[in-house]
Amino acid sequence: MKVxxxxxSPHKKGNTSFIAEKIKEVYAFESDTCYAYDIKDPCRDCKKCFEGESCSIEDEFTQILANIDTYDAIVVAxxxxYNQPTGSMLSLLSRFQFFYGTNKKPKEKKAVIVxxxxxxSVVNSADAEKTLRIALMSVNAKVTAYIRSLNTDSIKAWDDETLTEQIRALDDIIF
Ligand SMILES: Cc1cc2nc3c(=O)[nH]c(=O)nc-3n(C[C@H](O)[C@H](O)[C@H](O)COP(=O)(O)O)c2cc1C
Structure with missing residues (x-):
C-alpha cells in the first residue's frame, strides 16, 4: 500500500503534522508527503491541460499528479x-484541476480527512470536510474516514487521548 x-499546516512539528506522522508510524505504509506550504503555485486556470498538455507548472507536485495512479490512498490533513482548510491546502488541491482538464480519471482510491x-466543536469541521470531499472527487478518491482533533488551543494533538482510538479505527476502513 502506497499513500x-x-x-x-505551516507547522511541520504542529498538531496536524503530529497526527499525519502518527498514522504513518502506526500503519508503516510506503508514503510520499507533500507540504502545501512548500508548493508555491496554485492552478491559474491557464487551460494548457485542456489542450491535452501536461500541467504548465513544473514543480514537485506536477510529478505527484503524473504518478497519481501509484497511490492506493490519500490522507489529507x-x-x-475560518472553518475551512488552510488557503495553502486549497491552493494545492486546485492543482487536481489537471485531471478535469485532461479528462483523466485516476484509479479509485480511499481517502482519510484529518x-x-x-x-x-465538531460542527466547525463540517464545512471544511465538505470542501475536501469535493476536491478529492476530482482525483477519484472517496473519503472513508475522518480524524478530528478540534480543541488544540486547550489540548494539543500529542495530548489528545481520543486520537489513539481514532487512528486505530482506520485499520478496517482503509489500511
Ligand atoms: C488564520 C487562522 C484561522 C483559524 N481559524 C480557525 C477556525 O475557524 N476554527 C478553529 O477551530 N480553529 C481555527 N484556527 C486554529 C487552528 O486551526 C489550530 O491552531 C490548529 O490546530 C493548528 O494546527 P497546526 O498546529 O497543525 O498548525 C485558526 C488559526 C489561524 C492561524
Missing amino acids: LILNG TPLY VTGGGG
Whole structure:
C-alpha cells in the first residue's frame, strides 16, 4: 500500500503534522508527503491541460499528479482556518484541476480527512470536510474516514487521548 499524504499546516512539528506522522508510524505504509506550504503555485486556470498538455507548472507536485495512479490512498490533513482548510491546502488541491482538464480519471482510491482546530466543536469541521470531499472527487478518491482533533488551543494533538482510538479505527476502513 502506497499513500499520498497532503499536509496543509505551516507547522511541520504542529498538531496536524503530529497526527499525519502518527498514522504513518502506526500503519508503516510506503508514503510520499507533500507540504502545501512548500508548493508555491496554485492552478491559474491557464487551460494548457485542456489542450491535452501536461500541467504548465513544473514543480514537485506536477510529478505527484503524473504518478497519481501509484497511490492506493490519500490522507489529507489540514488545520481549520475560518472553518475551512488552510488557503495553502486549497491552493494545492486546485492543482487536481489537471485531471478535469485532461479528462483523466485516476484509479479509485480511499481517502482519510484529518482536521485540527483550535476551537472545540465538531460542527466547525463540517464545512471544511465538505470542501475536501469535493476536491478529492476530482482525483477519484472517496473519503472513508475522518480524524478530528478540534480543541488544540486547550489540548494539543500529542495530548489528545481520543486520537489513539481514532487512528486505530482506520485499520478496517482503509489500511
Ligand atoms: C488564520 C487562522 C484561522 C483559524 N481559524 C480557525 C477556525 O475557524 N476554527 C478553529 O477551530 N480553529 C481555527 N484556527 C486554529 C487552528 O486551526 C489550530 O491552531 C490548529 O490546530 C493548528 O494546527 P497546526 O498546529 O497543525 O498548525 C485558526 C488559526 C489561524 C492561524
